[in-house]
Amino acid sequence: MKISLLEPLGVPENVIRDLAAPLTKAGHEFVYYDTKTTDKKELAERSKDSDIVMIANNPYPDEVVEAAEKLKMLAVAFTGIDHVGLTACKKKGVTVCNCAGYSNETVAELAVGLAIGVLRHIRKADEAARTGGTSAGLTGREICGRTVGIVGTGRIGIRTAQLFGAFGAKLLGFARHESQEAKAAGIRFVGLEELLRSSDIVSLHLPLTDETRKMFGAEQFAQMKPGAIFLNCARGAIVDNQALAEALNSGKIAGAGVDVFDMEPPIPEDYPLLHAKNILLTPHVAFASEESMLRRAEIEFDNVAAYLAGTPKNVCKI
Known part of the structure; x- marks a missing residue:
């Protein structure tokens, strides 16, 4: 089979070649593109004659899936698959596999880091230290x-809950299904409205679906405590970010830490969160660490090997 990796995976090329070696040794053709592209025609060209296509978080829309006539499996080196043309994949019977679990630690650590950054005014404190300032007004x-x-x-x-719990926080949770694992981590499940009313920190960890799109808006921010902070290391489109900016600027909530937006960075200069009060922003880096990049590359190639062996794993419901 022809296997095409359409973009870099954040690891050195020699790691890619080492991971691909068992595939080529087994007689499969492996093609690697070391640059990213969002051009649909170029993506279709790179996918040409491929039985298996490997991507990360680069968009792979329906049109490209349709153009890849031989496509049987799409291996996604990411947790979310909302950037994939799932309608076409379902229509063509393409198996879609993700790399769930590769960034659990990395995303959780950044969420806590953003919380500390907002609560302790780290950006303002850094600026004060560099410009002859003092600790005045920086009590966290x-x-x-x-x-x-x-x-x-x-x-x-x-x-994320476990890390916050290690700091001595009380933990509330909201989900469609309550799990024993979450309860074992110290999470007490409540309704969303109660969680918003009671929490000093609200941390968002949902996938982007039709149900969750714009799930957080003005109504939800109005239910939060005036002194609360909001964290989003999940998906930008789950939040009405204009409403979030207004909640920050009006003092309805006290602060926010955001890693994801309505688009992939770079962020337009007129984007509302860039001009909101007391917000700490990072350019969609929550998933990215040296350790997580290696983990996802290993999982990605393992998913391909499992599919070729007739025992696919990490198969996504589409």
Whole structure:
């Protein structure tokens, strides 16, 4: 079979070649593109004659899936698959596999880092230290003893809760299905409205679906405590980010840490969150660490090997 990796995976090329070696040794053709493209014609050309296509978080829309006539399996080196043309995949019977679990630790650590950054005014403190300032006006708040609401208690949400719990936080959770694993991590499940009313920190860990799109808007921010902070390391489109900016600027909530937006960075200069008060932004880096990049590359190639062996794993429901 022809296997095409259409974009880099954040690891050195020699790692890619080492991971691909068992595939080529078994007689499969492996093609690697070391640059990213969003051009649909170029993506279709790179996918030409491929039985298996490997991508990361680069968009792979319906038109490209349709153009890839031989496509049987799409291996996605990412947790979410909302950037994939799932309608065409379902129509053509393409098996879609993801790399769920590769970034659990990395995303959870950044969520906690953003919380600390907002609560302790780290960006303002850094600026003060560099410009002859003092600690005046920089008194922060602790995580210990505060209530953290985890919205979405999958593996990333649970790991985030565990880290906040290690700081001494009380943990609330909201999810469609309550899990024993989440309860074992100290999470007490409540309704969303109660979670928003009771939490000092609200951390979002949901996938982007038709049900969750724009799930957080003005109504939800109005239910939060005036002193609460909001964290989003999940998907930007789950949040009405204009409403979030207004909630920050009006003082309805006290702060926010955001890693994801309505588009992939770079962010347009007029984007509302760029001009909101007391917000700490990162350009969609929550998933990216040296360790997580290696994990996802290993999982990606393992998914391909499993499919070729007739025992596919990490298969996504589409």
